[in-house]
Amino acid sequence: MPPPPASRRGGGAKKLLLRIGGFILVAILIGVGKWYMGKSDAESTSVGSCMHNKGTQIRPELEEVDCGSSDAEFKVVEKFDGTSDSSKCETVKTSEVAYYQSGKGHNVVLCLKKA
Numbered sequence: 001m002p003p004p005p006a007s008r009r010g011g012g013a014k015k016l017l018l019r020i021g022g023f024i025l026v027a028i029l030i031g032v033g034k035w036y037m038g039k040s041d042a043e044s045t046s047v048g049s050c051m052h053n054k055g056t057q058i059r060p061e062l063e064e065v066d067c068g069s070s071d072a073e074f075k076v077v078e079k080f081d082g083t084s085d086s087s088k089c090e091t092v093k094t095s096e097v098a099y100y101q102s103g104k105g106h107n108v109v110l111c112l113k114k115a
Helices: 011-040 088-091
Strands: 048-054 062-065 074-081 097-101 106-113
Touching: 074 088, 088 097, 088 106
Parallel strands: none
Antiparallel strands: 048 062, 048 074, 074 106, 097 106
16 A cells, blocks of 8 residues: 655645735735825825816815816915915915815815916
8 A cells, every 4th residue: 555645734834824915915005005096186286286176165176187278277386285274375475275175194285376
């Protein structure tokens, strides 16, 4: 009678560790994607960008648009991260409108002029 086949110890453990590592990597990538997709245009815009208000004057909802677009209503002349103090725009000479967004762990003030 032939001897029983040799056991392959550790092979199953390696596969399990690779699977767990793969799941962790996918979870991290999904979390980063959700965080980035959750950022508003106000958070991710920069000075010189143009904005369009797709909301109302009472509840503005700014989105970044191409400055050559007919939708361009405002141009960002200054940006202050980590604050919701819209009075900072009073010191910016070219600023006509202050927009602030607070919440979701990030506050930002945009100083705008009409495009």
